[in-house]
Amino acid sequence: MANTMQKxxxxxxxxxxxxxxxxxxxxxxxxxVRYSGRTDVMLAKLITGTSIAGVxxxxxxxxxxxxxxxxxxxxxxxxxxxxxxxxxxxNAFTGKNGQTSVTAICDAVADACDVPVNRxxxxxxxxxxxxxxxxxxxxxxxxxxxxxxxDDVEAAAxxxxxxxxxxxxxxxxxxxxxxxxxxxxxxxGSGMIAPDMATMLVYIFTDAVFEQTALxxxxxxxxxxxxxxxxxxSDTSTxxxxxxxxxxxxxxxAQDNVDFTxxxxxxxxxxxxxxxxxxxxxxxxxEITLTGAVDDSVARIHAMAIANSPLVxxxxxxxxxxWGRIVMAIGKSGAPADRDLISIxxxxxxxxxxxxxxxxxxxxxxxxxxxxxxxxxxxxxxxGTGTATVWTCDLTHGYIEINADYRS
Amino acid sequence: MANTMQKxxxxxxxxxxxxxxxxxxxxxxxxxVRYSGRTDVMLAKLITGTSIAGVxxxxxxxxxxxxxxxxxxxxxxxxxxxxxxxxxxxNAFTGKNGQTSVTAICDAVADACDVPVNRxxxxxxxxxxxxxxxxxxxxxxxxxxxxxxxDDVEAAAxxxxxxxxxxxxxxxxxxxxxxxxxxxxxxxGSGMIAPDMATMLVYIFTDAVFEQTALxxxxxxxxxxxxxxxxxxSDTSTxxxxxxxxxxxxxxxAQDNVDFTxxxxxxxxxxxxxxxxxxxxxxxxxEITLTGAVDDSVARIHAMAIANSPLVxxxxxxxxxxWGRIVMAIGKSGAPADRDLISIxxxxxxxxxxxxxxxxxxxxxxxxxxxxxxxxxxxxxxxGTGTATVWTCDLTHGYIEINADYRS
Numbered sequence: 001m002a003n004t005m006q007k008x009x010x011x012x013x014x015x016x017x018x019x020x021x022x023x024x025x026x027x028x029x030x031x032x033v034r035y036s037g038r039t040d041v042m043l044a045k046l047i048t049g050t051s052i053a054g055v056x057x058x059x060x061x062x063x064x065x066x067x068x069x070x071x072x073x074x075x076x077x078x079x080x081x082x083x084x085x086x087x088x089x090x091n092a093f094t095g096k097n098g099q100t101s102v103t104a105i106c107d108a109v110a111d112a113c114d115v116p117v118n119r120x121x122x123x124x125x126x127x128x129x130x131x132x133x134x135x136x137x138x139x140x141x142x143x144x145x146x147x148x149x150x151d152d153v154e155a156a157a158x159x160x161x162x163x164x165x166x167x168x169x170x171x172x173x174x175x176x177x178x179x180x181x182x183x184x185x186x187x188x189g190s191g192m193i194a195p196d197m198a199t200m201l202v203y204i205f206t207d208a209v210f211e212q213t214a215l216x217x218x219x220x221x222x223x224x225x226x227x228x229x230x231x232x233x234s235d236t237s238t239x240x241x242x243x244x245x246x247x248x249x250x251x252x253x254a255q256d257n258v259d260f261t262x263x264x265x266x267x268x269x270x271x272x273x274x275x276x277x278x279x280x281x282x283x284x285x286x287e288i289t290l291t292g293a294v295d296d297s298v299a300r301i302h303a304m305a306i307a308n309s310p311l312v313x314x315x316x317x318x319x320x321x322x323w324g325r326i327v328m329a330i331g332k333s334g335a336p337a338d339r340d341l342i343s344i345x346x347x348x349x350x351x352x353x354x355x356x357x358x359x360x361x362x363x364x365x366x367x368x369x370x371x372x373x374x375x376x377x378x379x380x381x382x383x384g385t386g387t388a389t390v391w392t393c394d395l396t397h398g399y400i401e402i403n404a405d406y407r408s
Numbered sequence: 409m410a411n412t413m414q415k416x417x418x419x420x421x422x423x424x425x426x427x428x429x430x431x432x433x434x435x436x437x438x439x440x441v442r443y444s445g446r447t448d449v450m451l452a453k454l455i456t457g458t459s460i461a462g463v464x465x466x467x468x469x470x471x472x473x474x475x476x477x478x479x480x481x482x483x484x485x486x487x488x489x490x491x492x493x494x495x496x497x498x499n500a501f502t503g504k505n506g507q508t509s510v511t512a513i514c515d516a517v518a519d520a521c522d523v524p525v526n527r528x529x530x531x532x533x534x535x536x537x538x539x540x541x542x543x544x545x546x547x548x549x550x551x552x553x554x555x556x557x558x559d560d561v562e563a564a565a566x567x568x569x570x571x572x573x574x575x576x577x578x579x580x581x582x583x584x585x586x587x588x589x590x591x592x593x594x595x596x597g598s599g600m601i602a603p604d605m606a607t608m609l610v611y612i613f614t615d616a617v618f619e620q621t622a623l624x625x626x627x628x629x630x631x632x633x634x635x636x637x638x639x640x641x642s643d644t645s646t647x648x649x650x651x652x653x654x655x656x657x658x659x660x661x662a663q664d665n666v667d668f669t670x671x672x673x674x675x676x677x678x679x680x681x682x683x684x685x686x687x688x689x690x691x692x693x694x695e696i697t698l699t700g701a702v703d704d705s706v707a708r709i710h711a712m713a714i715a716n717s718p719l720v721x722x723x724x725x726x727x728x729x730x731w732g733r734i735v736m737a738i739g740k741s742g743a744p745a746d747r748d749l750i751s752i753x754x755x756x757x758x759x760x761x762x763x764x765x766x767x768x769x770x771x772x773x774x775x776x777x778x779x780x781x782x783x784x785x786x787x788x789x790x791x792g793t794g795t796a797t798v799w800t801c802d803l804t805h806g807y808i809e810i811n812a813d814y815r816s
Contacts, residue, residue: 095764128732324536331469356503
């Protein structure tokens, strides 16, 4: 289970150095929710005036903490706020006990931190269907409140992991009118990854000033181009949640600022790709770019069909430039495609053009590219101007080992 | 590649004894299309008056032989007919060469067998994207025509295999007004199985009398409850084809006969389950029954979401009664479901009821059931009367070995 797997070969060399974000502090603890010998709860406290936005799983069986967060977004922001996350137990499919645990935790956090209960956001991640031992969390809240630190974000990234083989963080600095604002994000996620909104658990903090509605729009739009464009196994979690908090402590308004928007996009892309790099059993990161579709939404359907195909993903694991399976994946969704117009490249090697193998194609060239850790597949449908780029990983024995041998 | 894999542990004990169907004869040959040392082409000849119906892949990248068959269905049946099938090469995504090969083969079969070219139906199965060496087939047609036999259907079932670990056949005898009619079917299929119509390659023969339009309706309806309810890996082939030929040689009209319809359903269910039993790497056959959905189509969406989920399939491989992953799979499609009404059983063990674990559930009971080769999962959504039953297999290291290590 957690932390016992070997680190993904696609992991970044090290956890990045994350700067302090004014207005937010962190603490973590080993509460023994399910795991022993590791931290499993993190509490982030946010100053008065912090705007909080979020995107969440669209699963119809989503967990109680997700429903609770969704109900609280957009409320009054003239008070402090708190985010509490536990790993080890998702508090999902726990019947009425689900909301009971959420209410108990939120009430206790509100008391311990002197924050209104409607400004307490919680997430739970881990096993589905088992009751959450919320008392183990509640009995540690006083300690969590008393040990808050501005620079414990790396500890927070570690505390929220489940089957992750490494903690995920990213940071950007943006200059706005000669003033500096920080954006820092952490994420967890490794399996059950085919988000249909945000994904897994992601927390992003900035000291920039945002109104909540503007922040919400920015987060939704950017998620759609980052976290919503990744897949590990086509399975969608019941708990996916992304929260972004803008403390405003810098006094710098970043609303509609193009540099901030671009920096946030890069940060979210970085975190989403870190999730794919930690895909269960992954040995290859695969970027799939679809062009020439009748529109962008069709491009995305085809790109995700390729990214989710077990036969494409096993071919990549086998370092086999098996473009026939890509043709199969394009065909299966039923979205518009013309077999005889399709062109497919691996990296800069064009393997197929106008519906058949390129006469100049030398398989050894593509086979050499397939040995790399990062693979680029480009498919042109030759029908229009629609494009999409998505990210996935290969499907290996490691995925089977993790998911057939452990209860996650 | 073909025939080198160990036989599936779920395989029937032996190939069934198939009766002769009056009006159809078979021959097979080792033409060396791609494989060596095994038969890879079969030719079936059908008498004058044979009605032929079919269902085919809906893939937008479907292969030239599929398009050719679809164009020929419903034509004049007052002549003899022929079905030619090769394994080893799917003649799919071969550009204009695809139709060139089909035309060459159909013309040559028409000549060799004295059959109109519009009554020659062909299928090709195997590797995608490589040109079909149709000359190797054509040069064997005279031999195939001269060695026809009424009882070579088992040889035909062997000749059409690719990654199959065993040949698939089934037969039913129906008594109609004191007279006997035979139905005999053969199939191939093992991976790239998520048919959206028929599946893989299936050929069914009967000596009953049918008008073509009635036969087509019967075949379409029955496919929808059998082959369209199975999945191995959610990937849909570019070549899936099912042809049914009613020779009429018995002189017994079976149109609208309930016993014939029931027998055909059983035969097609048997063949479709044989395909799942030969699912690449399969060690468990899983029957998923969904009840209580708002309608049948929603029941099917949920049942297929469960059947296609890599996390559900790996849990089954691990003999883990992980009902949390079933809840996840129900949630991900977005089709109507109410988390707190869901009930889940493995075999006769109810593990969850009304959105949470059954208070009387003892995991050891479900764990014991999971050790069986055939697993039944029943999910009730508690919302209506819609039902569906689908079949799948587990996802194991064997699937990865077959698909990451071989070009198929």
